Amino acid sequence: MQSEPTPQSYDPATIEVAWQAIWERDRTHEVADDLPRSQCYYVLEMFPYPSGKLHMGHVRNYTIGDAVARYKRMRGFHVLHPMGWDSFGLPAEQAAIERGAHPKAWTYENISYMRGQLKRMGFSYAWSREFACSDPGYAAREQDIFLDLVEKGLVYRKSSMVNWSTGLNTVLANEQVIDGRCWRTGTLVVQKELPQWFMRTTAYADELLAQTHQLPGWPEAVLTQQRNWIGRSQGAEIDFPLADAAGRPLAEKLTVFTTRPDTIFGVTFMSIAPEHAALDSIVPATHRAQVDAFRDETRAVSAHERTGDTAEKKGCFTGAYVINPLTKERVPLYAANFVLADYGTGAVMAVPAHDERDFAFARKYGIPIRQVIVADGAAAGELEEAFTGVGELIASAGFTGMRSDAAKEAITAKLEGDGIGRGTITWRLRDWGISRQRYWGNPIPFVYGERSGAVPLRKQDLPVTLPDDVRFDGIGNPLAKHPTWSTTGKDGQPLTVRTASGPEPARRETDTMDTFMESSWYFARFTCADDAKPLDRRRVDHWLPVDLYIGGIEHAVLHLLYARFFQKALCDIGYSSVREPFKRLLCQGMVCMESYSRELPDGKREWFYPDEVEETHDDKGKVIAARARKDGAPVQVGRVEKMSKSKRNTVDPQQLIDTYGADTARLFILFAAPPERDLEWNPDAVVGANRFLKRLWTLVTDHLAVLAAGAAFAGHARDLRGADQTVVRKVHATIKRATDAMEKDFAFNTTIAACMELMNELKPEQLSPPVFTLGVTTLLRLLAPMVPHICHELWSRLDASRDVTAAGWPGYDASQIDSDLFEYPVQVNGKLRSKITLARSLTGVALEEVVRGHAEIQRLIEGKTLRKLLVIHAKIITLVVG
């Protein structure tokens, strides 16, 4: 049983709630929009999906962001630090299906609970700017923007093969397909053809790629991933005329894309995607049946199995031939399972000698392999594997002898001159399919006239709102099944579109937008959340780019690429002139914990909660065994991995707050690891964090009389001696370390360590009151961004005139850090041999003279030859003797 807290003991529940009430009452963390930009700072954390309650990943993300926001405020910045809710999405509908809860009610109840948790953590958000994406106001403004994008030609509709999740009955983006399975449900993804709405992300492919080289504040890993995803590929399109079996050219042609036009003289066949549209007209009747069969066979397997690394390369001769435009040679055309219809032109000139896939294919089907490139200095010979490098051309007519780079250009130029090819760039990046066959999303503001087809809504007919009376049975799209919604206008009358010949009956688009749409501009809306228009350009341009954006690396190519695209699109429809939304990106690591499990006889795994397990340690404290309490039988200590419910290695933030308070949770999270690194949850270390705060509490409250009585020491350390001098130096050194750590990488862990060190030095019985006061007040100011409640509370007891935030981040005086003497380590031939103490003020030639003459140095070189003497001021003395 815990004893009842006395007024003197640290009672986080009371002081934290009290300060949170003060911040709420005073609207402490709101910020104006008209201050000089150089004094402003926009820090943003990726807003959460309101799934029910905060998990430890959220708490870490938001703790980091809050510590930055509070730190920047103490440095005098006007900080914009908003929060909202990414509240459209599938889990709400899953809840409706499974529990009968209405998505709207479920979502807003979750928001209400989670907002309470955020406030209980003491996060310093500008709550007046809060919104949820499912709020009618936000969704309506997004529709407004959408229509502008339509106007600008950045939205279009086309029928296309889509990833269809059999688990969700909906379309998934490529990014939502992981190993051929649905990212959410893990069910199989199949290919299906549907009309879809697309955002023209490819219109910005060049800029999206180029700007990755101008984002120094982003982690290299994210930039690399985005570059891979965009996938720029420079090469040429080349036309190959079709030929009949006798080799006579036909009128039709096939165009290939290649990055290696220099290998064109090595082409011995052509391969084409089995579902390529041109095949129907190309394949002669004699081969039609088997090509169709091959296509169906290919289609039957999922995209992943088909293109996976291990998949067998298979093909089928089409009965057709093409002519190599440079050699005029006739080569066979194969349908091949590894050729993708939607990349490049869907057809590939096959050069087995210089491409691994073509090599394997040629071996399998007995197709000739003709080498046309040799590595520099090598001779042509029998190839055991494809040579995919660059080198010198052989057997390539007039291009023989050229190097690959030159040949690429020369051959492309020749093809261009002949009108049968052209240099071109192909992208891996596709347009963004945004249609979702779901209810809980933002409706796409289009209608379909009976005869006139898809028509965008007029702005005065916005917004399209979701109906509340919807049934959820988990099959198909609830919106499409609603009896009246899709055919009723805003005025309650049957929906029509205007045409030249008068109103025409129409029905609504029932697809809703991918929820990545909402998260693509919420950071802009935060700058002007009260504006009637979708965005207020003045304020958007005032605050953007976000100075620091914090979130998980799992969004490296999803959200972060869409948001970059969207920002550029917003610029081009007049809402901003800032083309990159995030100046600096911080990707925090995962929150991990040890897991315990054992294998059951049936091969399954049984997982244990930590308190179900007893560990035994050796005499150094190393864990040597673990067994389950219930049966005493051993369990395996799993590796430290991301918290997950199924592995029973989660910690509930609410429980943590209830037990230790928000400040302890914050302190542990910031102290246990640097932000980018994975954090290993350690319940013992949480207790340690709590212990530190208790000691801080006691240190201040036990000496309130002394601390509140007089001012902190403001003189110079040189005028002090003994413990007072040591502590004043320590104070300045600590401020420097803490400041450097914050400015460099937000290395809260080292900032906190420096504070712990300082506190260990603060022994009131050995210090004069002004110096002790300096130490304590410095400590409170340095810790305030990280553990704001306890620091505000203690500060208020020392100084009622202003709060600790207003007191600001302390500055330091470099001249007060170091003592007048420096103890030089002396290395002889790289080994530490001795130490000598000299005045720090000694530098340069004078310093070297003193060292040379020093008795200790003389002793070290006695009887040997001094070959070299290096004296680095305030660092080290190195002797090289022989």
Next chain:
RNA sequence: GCGCGCGUAGCCCAAUCGGCAGAGGCCGCCGGCUCAGAACCGGUGUGAUGGGGGUUCGAAUCCCUCCGCGCGCACCA
């Protein structure tokens, strides 16, 4: 396979420009306090900085290579 990152004490992690390997915390151990325990206070660190090689007066740090772990991409022509 390719790309990015990481590897320091039993564990989590520090170490500005290449300059004495150790700041802080946890665990363990010892001691104080206590009838006793918890809490609290004090004390307590011997590692080839993952292996090998190189550059240097000097390498945890820079370069090469290998090993291990994590993440991402993966038939993109």
